[in-house]
Amino acid sequence: MILSYQYEKIPAAGMSALKIFKNLKSRKKILLESTSYHEQKGKFTYLGVDPYEEVIGNQGKTTIIDIQTNTTRQLEEHALDYLKKQLPDMETHLPIPFFGGAVGYVGYDFICNLEDIALPSMDELQMPDVHFMLFRNIIAIDHTKDCLYLIAVNPDQDPNVFLDEELKKLKNLLQTDMKDSNIAFPNIDFKSQETEASFTEKLLRAKEYIERKEVLQVVLSQRMQADISGNPDFPFAFYENLRASNPSPYMFYIDFADYILLGASPESLLQVTGNEVVTNPIAGTRPRGATQAEDARLEAELLGDEKELSEHRMLVELSNEDLARVCKEQTIELTTDMIIEKYQHVMHIVSELKGELRENSSSVDALISLLPAGTVSGMPKQRAMEIVNELEEKRRGPYGGGVGYISFNRDLNIALTIRTLIIKGKSAYLQAGAGIVRDSVVKKEYEETLHKARSLVEAAYTFS
16 A cells, blocks of 8 residues: 655755744653764654554553644554554655654553563653554655655545645744754753662662572662753753754654653664664663773773673573564574774663564564663563662653654654653653673672763753
């Protein structure tokens, strides 16, 4: 089935994604970009405004909000099952990976509900397990050709949707006066919800489970919080600072109106293009050096650290098992083995696995199979998740799940929800974790969580 769409290609003419996004009037809007403008990973930036539908999943049930008619319906099925049926697997000849579809997140707690793993009773964030907004109209910026694509699609073949009118709406957005805004606000102080003593106790308890051979690895995280009351401009100002100080392959700003998800994830949880599935496990971290010589020393130290290498191999094995549930077995291969990727503040060991989907598996099935990544749970996955939920005592919410898009042709690109800020009410929250194995030094693992958190916020804000 061919997707019904129209598009127009125009010169970018100095219109940056940030400038366009700041001038979009709707609260419900999205910005997906990469600050690594190389190859396909960073070729496109996407903006969406005025979604036509929202899909909200909680504890196995789904709420569908038709924004155009302001009606709501409840379904007795989980949200990803609904999305799998709604996205029509249509063909398009557009030279753009994402031309409309679902944008949002799948939280860590979604899989706990799906696998019947007991969740902590404390739900501080009070956010859905799954929340996606569906967009018919997208602005895509091609950084390699310095041009914009204005795209309007009609996935339901609705006779009341006139694509030429939708294109005009997008063009009108670009004709508004694009003003730069200089935002100033008081310093924001992020505070950990754990003391060193309380988190160390949890790390030691995790090691006890490992010593008893119940699990090989557990990834424990701690949450940080800041009061942002009186600072309505904080979220996007934070994103602008984050973009400048901590550029990453997966940058996102998703405004759901009731809360905002923004972040700079270094890790692709899953990409599906046609039948090809790609995942990139990341494990092993060092800070960047102050000099080129120190950077080289830290890289050599990381690649010589058997504890880090062992942890990475475990996660590659786990990713292989996750792919095997949805991919043809003979097609799964390790295409990149333990290379170093460097970011503004940290460096990581990264691998890549590829596979081909089975005929009876979809991209959404692959997403469910890979969630949550071993990077944020542990191994074996189910027992590690049980221990995480016992020791962390609070539901994780979006942290440790996936964030990104599922296109109308079912291609998807989902990043791991780490290095992410949640804005809800008068508070901003972030979370950072560390992988515990038999040889872990608890003090170092505690410091790793702080280092990851600081890399997100210290460029412009204090951390205590």
